[in-house]
Amino acid sequence: MADATFAQDAAVDPVQARRQSQRRTWLTRLALLLAVAGLLWAAWYLLIGRNEVSTDNAYVNAEIAQVTPLISAQVVEVRVRDTQMVRRGDVLAVLDTSNARIAVAQAEADLAAARRRFEQAAATSESLSAQVAAGDAEVTRAEAQLTAAEADLTKAQTDLKRRESLRGTGAVSGEELTAVRRAFAAAKAAASSARAAVEQARASRTAAAGQLAASEALVAGSSIDTDPAVLAAKARLEAAQLDIVRAVIRAPIDGVITRRQVQIGQRVSQGAPIMSIVPVNNLYVDANFKERQLRRVKVGMPAKVVADLYGSDVVYHGRVAGISGGTGASMALIPAQNATGNWIKVVQRLPVRIELDPKELAAHPLRVGLSTEVEIDLTSAD
Known part of the structure; x- marks a missing residue:
């Protein structure tokens, strides 16, 4: 009986040994793969990663023009509609000039x-x-x-x-x-x-x-x-x-009509907005970077922007035009009160304005509010 058990163990040992050898081989390979990946990541960080910062908390923005009448009168004609493209000087609406x-x-x-x-x-x-x-x-x-x-x-x-x-x-x-x-x-x-x-x-x-x-x-x-x-x-x-001239309301800039709030027969008041114009050919991106990412960011540095609208196939090139004077939380309508007893540190974000290449913007138009990803090259500045 003892001889049979010894013979069985002798027969099993080679199988276990082979499995253990294979396991050691795979663990060795995995360790080597992880080491290679770590080396590649370290090389990428030393050569590229540390010389750029990026964020996906970025949105298209613009200096939107508010169209407001300079006199109070009744509207007799409206010549534009929402989403319509207008040029500077185009007639938007006409007011009654009797008075x-x-x-x-x-x-x-x-x-x-x-x-x-x-x-x-x-x-x-x-x-x-x-x-x-x-x-x-x-x-x-x-x-x-x-x-x-x-x-x-x-x-x-x-x-x-x-x-x-x-x-x-x-x-x-x-x-x-x-x-x-x-x-x-x-x-x-x-x-x-x-x-x-x-x-x-x-x-x-x-x-x-x-x-x-x-x-x-x-x-x-x-x-x-x-x-x-x-x-x-x-x-x-x-x-x-001059009031007669101002009865003809004209577009102050080139752009697209949005939020039109005026109808024929309506009496408009002086200074009350009746529509907005978005300058789609003069858009920029507000990228909200974490505070630690901005240690080396300077005005003039080149940047790349990818919009979710077109995907990675379209890359916009621009530059850092300026850094905001305050974080988004400090500029909020109700700023955070950090002097309270229950305080938890939250990483703050600071808006950075990115100006885009007008030619690329004309080739692939954007709209205000679209999501983008921004990458700033820290190695040089324009």
């Missing part, structure tokens, strides 16, 4: 009235200048009359004194003395009247001179085209005419 035309007519009337007021002020200045000259002549005449009245008064006073000195001698009658006294009183009254006339003439001349100065201040240094009131009326007219 604007009335404003233009009112502004034209105000301008004509301002011109007439300036002409009237200029004519008034000439009239007042003539009145001042006439006032000077009137003062001269009144002064001459005063001189004559004072001479008459002096003569009457002399005659009166001579007659009164002869009254006691009987050479002068009472009637003659009375007539001389009456003449002296009349001369005195005439002199007083002449003085008053001089003062009145001088006051009239002063008043006319003041009115002339005030009138000349309105037109001094100005012409009918440079008068402040005329210029203000011109400005109001230009503003009213």
Whole structure:
């Protein structure tokens, strides 16, 4: 019985030995394969991997133009639809200009009235200048009359004194003395009247001179085209005419119409968005890299972009245009409050803008919001 068992073990041992040998061979091969893979990965990292960073958290973006009317009016015509391609200057919508035309007519009337007021002020200045000259002549005449009245008064006073000195001698009658006294009183009254006339003439001349100065201040240094009131009326007219021009809403940039929110007959308000234009020929990519990936990233470094829309068959070439001033979390509407007690560190991401080659973008158009993969070459910069 013992001999049979020994013979069976002897028969089994070669099989087990062969299996163990085969297992050792496969383990050796696996170890060699893993070692080769590790060497290949190390070589790739040393030669390539450490000189590039990549992320699939990247999306197409653009500087979208908001189309807003500059006046409030009713829409009478809409010439575009969503997804339509437009060029800069194309008419998008037309607003009613009835109120604007009335404003233009009112502004034209105000301008004509301002011109007439300036002409009237200029004519008034000439009239007042003539009145001042006439006032000077009137003062001269009144002064001459005063001189004559004072001479008459002096003569009457002399005659009166001579007659009164002869009254006691009987050479002068009472009637003659009375007539001389009456003449002296009349001369005195005439002199007083002449003085008053001089003062009145001088006051009239002063008043006319003041009115002339005030009138000349309105037109001094100005012409009918440079008068402040005329210029203000011109400005109001230009503003009213500009409102008519603004009633035709044009595309500010080249792009595709999106989110059109205006219909014929709708009254739009000044500054309220009515549609958007996406500049599909001027798109860029916002790539959100982890903070540790950005240690060596610099503005100007070349980058490759692959869009999920076309797959790896289409590769866009671009460059790093800029790095955001803050992480996405810090720019959120409600930033994270890390000062709380239950805090867990989360790797932050920082947006990096990648500008694309316009020719490649024209050959394979993209749209805002599409997913992409971005790879930045860290070995050189443009």
